[in-house]
Amino acid sequence: MISDVKLSEIFIGKADGSDESQIDDFSNLFYRGNNKYDELANSSNKFILTGRKGTGKTILAKYHEMIQNNKGIFSKTVTKDDIILKKLVEMGSAKLTREEQRNFIKYAILTEIGELIIQNEAKCKKNLCSCKDKKLRKELKHHLRELKNVLNFRYRSFDNFVQSSLEQSAATEEELEGSLSSTLSLARSLRRASQSKKMLYTKSNYLTLINSLTDKIALLTTYNPITLIFDDLDEYDSSLNEDNINFLVDFLNITKKINQNVLKKDKKNNRIIVLIRQDILSTLNSNSHNISKLLQDSTIYLNWLIKMEGKPSDNPLIDLVITKIQRSNQRLWEYKKEEIFKMFFPDKIMKKPTLTYLYENSFGRPRDIVNYLEIIRQEFPDKTSFEASCFTAMEMRYSTRFLEELQNELYIHYPREFINECIKVFDLLHRVTFQKEHVEQVLTEYGNQLTHLKDASEFIGCMYKFGAIGMRIKVDIVSKKNKSKQTGYKCYWGYREDGRVNPDYNAEFIIHYGLKKSLIG
Incomplete structure (x- = not known):
């Protein structure tokens, strides 16, 4: 034909789900054949959307956001920059204790919900009219006004900051700029302001607002359900160190508590959803003893294999x-x-x-x-x-491009220099298939060029786990025609569910077919 x-x-399609969600015909072109949208829309207790990088988490969340908004449910997507900005506004570049971090996360989530409600103030007032109790309706409208005043005071007027006598040091300014990551322009603006006035501006402690925000949002979302989606939080920091792991673990635990205890009515629509990569969830699970059950009960997994x-x-x-x-x-x-x-x-x-x-x-x-x-x-x-x-x-x-995607995925788990040297090893090996001893020979011969990679097992373990290499095992293949046996090979890949989790370091390894051209030509 x-x-x-x-x-x-x-x-x-587009590689970036956010970009694809902006096209005019997005709703018509979205794919629902794998039933993951239905699982997300109908599972009131599931709020973690996970899968390997590139499996479609963002585009699924964007479609859900669009459907919710079409239904009149206040919905929006929040990124890491929104959280980083709130931290800068509230605390500058100060390092938080674990308890302070938990309080800040709760505060940040509550204010995002509050801002979503205020962005839809007219609709919110209309929805509150459905409350038949006149006294309660009056109380709800009062809470809405107070919520608006609090958020406007803290985030929409620089003049409302309470002046402090502390002078902004150059070191703090540099740290501030580095913390904001992709929102550097705002960091520079804040720095210029502090340089011109030679003062640091702060506000009353955000901790005093948490209980009040909790009560107001619990009441208002009873009549105004919200869907708040957190995307790219796994990129909150450039590396998955202990502090970042603790932040993500705390974020998931607190999100679950807010979903259960604050957004109590109409849980299918009234929900916070978190998007996070599967490899990062695995790291969190390995480093936190109390998150396993949460992940089992709360996760939707995108897998196309x-x-x-x-x-x-x-x-x-x-x-x-x-x-x-x-x-x-x-x-x-x-x-x-x-x-x-x-x-x-x-x-x-x-x-x-x-x-x-x-x-x-x-x-x-x-x-x-x-x-x-x-x-x-x-x-x-x-x-x-x-x-x-x-x-x-x-x-x-x-x-x-496939190699670039893999490198970006690896950089959060390993130092950039280590990954770059792993890529260099493939070029030095210049073999499609190899064994551990071949890697050891390269490390011995080119040790002066490979200062961050010292062990062949470390190279094999990393590259196998993320799919750059597979294990090539000899097996007996039975002919379907005459049932005769002959020797053949079966490849196992660490990223596949039917693969083997850990490599056999005595096995023969093979470079992923999609990477051969870029790694060895």
């Missing part, structure tokens, strides 16, 4: 791509999904079934497939299908 629709006339059985169009990951292709061009609406797959994809790529090739060259994530197809679509906009030759032509470009 031949398509007359050019690649430039279809939509595949399933056994490759049946038709390619029945595979959820391929179905996602086909759904976007079909819905993005009206000329394709009348076709079945199986027909669209045959229109746009070859039977085989490099002698492998297309589905097998795509899975072997990715981590089985939507972002990987979207990146590969989008590279081809932009390079060959006038073609009417993703020809096999297009995949091989763009293999290096895709592999480079």
Whole structure:
């Protein structure tokens, strides 16, 4: 079946879920075939949305936010910068004790809910009219006015800060600027203000407001349910050190308590949702004795890695791509999904079934497939299908981007210098398959170039855990035709649920197919 629709006339998706949520036809193009939206919308006790980086957490949350707003539920997404800004406004760059941190997290979440209510003040007042108790209705409106006054006083007027006689030191200014990360421009503005006035501005202690905010929000959200989504909190700090681990553990525990004790009515709609990467959740679980049960009861897990059985169009990951292709061009609406797959994809790529090739060259994530197809679509906009030759032509470009994604994922767990040296080891090995002894030889021969990587087991453990390498094990393969046995190989990958968690350091290892071009050419 031949398509007359050019690649430039279809939509595949965007690597960034926030960007995709901004397109005009977002609602129509969103994929619901894996039922994860229904699980999120209907599970009142689940508030953690997790999965590996690139599995679609943000886009799912954005779709849920849109649906909630369409239903009249006050909804918004909050990022790490909003939390960092609140900390700067309240405490500057001061280091908090564990108890102070817990109080600040509760305060920050409550003020975000309060701001969401105030942003929808007119609708809120209208909803409060549904309260039949006249005395209670009057009390609710009073709470709404007080909430607005408190938030305006603390965050919308620099003149309301209480002047302190403390002079802002240059060292504190530099620390302030570094703490704000991606909101550096505001940090610079605050620094210039302090330089010109030679004073530090503070306000009354936020701790005095927590109980009052809790009571007001508990009452107001009874008539005005909210959905507050926290995205990219796992990037609150550039490294996953003890302080950052404690912050994330505290954030999850406090979020659960607020969901249970403050947002008590209409729990499906009245909820705080937290997006966090699976690898980071695993680290939190390993470093905190009291979070395991919380994760078991409260988590929705995004995983696209399933056994490759049946038709390619029945595979959820391929179905996602086909759904976007079909819905993005009206000329394709009348076709079945199986027909669209045959229109746009070859039977085989490099002698492998297309589905097998795509899975072997990715981590089985939507972002990987979207990146590969989008590279081809932009390079060959006038073609009417993703020809096999297009995949091989763009293999290096895709592999480079695939490696960059992996490095970004690793940098939060390991020092940047260590990861960069691990990448260098592949180049020095210059082998698709290798054993531990080969790595040891490289470390011995090039030790002067590898000052942060000293142990072959450390290299193998890290690279296996995150999927850069797999284990290649000899197995007996039974022929389906005559039941005869012959020796073959099976690859195990640390990122797959059907893989092995820990590597056998005596095994043979193989570089991930999607990384070969960028790692060894």
